[in-house]
Amino acid sequence: MDISLKGKYALICGSTQGIGLATAKVLAGLGANCILMARNEDGLKAAVAELSQNGQQQHSYAIADFSQKQQLSDAIHKITSSHPVAVLINNTGGPKAGPITKASPEDFESAFQQHLVGNHLLAAAVLPGMKKLGYGRIINIISTSIKTPLPNLGVSNTIRAAVASWAKTLSNEVGIYQITVNNILPGLTDTARLGSLIESTAASQETSVENVQKSMISSIPMARFGQAEEIANVVAFLASPAASYVTGTSIRVDGGRTPAI
Numbered sequence: 391m392d393i394s395l396k397g398k399y400a401l402i403c404g405s406t407q408g409i410g411l412a413t414a415k416v417l418a419g420l421g422a423n424c425i426l427m428a429r430n431e432d433g434l435k436a437a438v439a440e441l442s443q444n445g446q447q448q449h450s451y452a453i454a455d456f457s458q459k460q461q462l463s464d465a466i467h468k469i470t471s472s473h474p475v476a477v478l479i480n481n482t483g484g485p486k487a488g489p490i491t492k493a494s495p496e497d498f499e500s501a502f503q504q505h506l507v508g509n510h511l512l513a514a515a516v517l518p519g520m521k522k523l524g525y526g527r528i529i530n531i532i533s534t535s536i537k538t539p540l541p542n543l544g545v546s547n548t549i550r551a552a553v554a555s556w557a558k559t560l561s562n563e564v565g566i567y568q569i570t571v572n573n574i575l576p577g578l579t580d581t582a583r584l585g586s587l588i589e590s591t592a593a594s595q596e597t598s599v600e601n602v603q604k605s606m607i608s609s610i611p612m613a614r615f616g617q618a619e620e621i622a623n624v625v626a627f628l629a630s631p632a633a634s635y636v637t638g639t640s641i642r643v644d645g646g647r648t649p650a651i
Contacts, residue, residue: 393630396421396444398525400477400629401469401516403456406433408581409531409625410481411440412618416626418442418449422477425469426451456482456508457500466515474519477629480509481531484583487590490544501549506556513560517569526569527629530557531621534575534648536640542591554640561638570637572628577644578606579616611646 400417404410405426414424418441426434426449434451441449454465469475485501513528520526534540536554539547554573561571578584592602607613624643627633642648 391632393627393632394421395477395630397423398476399423399425399473400479401425401427401452401466401475401512402479402481403427403512404481404483404531405479406430406437408583409576409579409618409621410479411437412622413479413481413531413625414441416619416622417477417629418447420626420630421447422629423448423450423473425449425473425475427454427465429453429455456504459503459507459511462508462511463515466512470515470519474523475516476520476523476525477527477529478512478516479529479531479625479629480512482508484533484543485545485549487542487546487587488544489542490548493545497545498548501545502552505549506553509553510556513571517564520564520569521567524568525631526564526567527633528557528560528564528569528571529625529628530554530571530573531625532573532575532640534577534642534644536573536575537642537648537650542587542594557640558638565637568634570628570633572633572637573640574621574625574628575640575642575644575648576621577616577642577647578610579618579621581618584615609647610644614645616643616645 400422402414405414406428418424438449452465454462533550535547536551557571588602592599621643
């Protein structure tokens with residue numbers, strides 16, 4: 391089975407921590423030249439320094455805030471003018487937690503811009519290079535909420551579902567070029583984002599963080615939170631030549647938690 395990414399350039403968004411950083415490490419281990427994208431330059435420098443190299447790889451970073459469309463556009467066009475991106479990992483921190491009844495129109499507009507519009511802007515920029523390569527992988531890190539809306543994540547549930555629909559539509563249009571588009575749906579994964587969600591839930595329910603953690607773990611058949619590396623491993627498969635006939639799908643990596651087939 392061919393899972394080598396040697397010589398290919400991979401752009402990984404939100405890659406200074408959590409699932410994004412874990413993904414960058416795994417892709418680098420498969421030989422990819424990793425381009426990390428996030429807002430924090432110090433974090434990016436530290437993350438690049440953690441990536442493995444075989445002596446020929448060229449890892450780099452780009453500073454961009456997904457809420458700033460022009461900044462994001464400038465960053466991706468600078469990248470694509472230098473390298474054809476073969477693998478794009480769309481990964482952005484989720485909208486703030488809270489019930490949908492308390493969400494403002496601005497909350498939805500901001501999340502739509504940061505997630506769907508940002509993803510589309512990047513995809514549109516890398517597609518010409520992927521077509522020339524005859525190889526392309528666009529992988530979106532979203533959420534199991536596209537299968538079952540999650541409590542206290544009103545805006546996130548809404549926007550994540552929109553991203554999934556966008557991805558399926560895009561996959562239908564670019565498949566002819568041997569470009570695949572897929573979604574990864576992480577479950578409860580031990581990251582800073584989960585910690586923030588636990589704290590928010592504890593506050594809204596007027597209970598302890600420990601009680602919320604126990605309740606969440608009890609909902610997972612595997613009886614534990616996932617690790618970022620476990621998500622990254624599935625991302626790596628989809629990014630590889632081995633996944634050449636997998637497109638337009640959403641894969642749950644959630645320890646069995648989602649109550650749907």
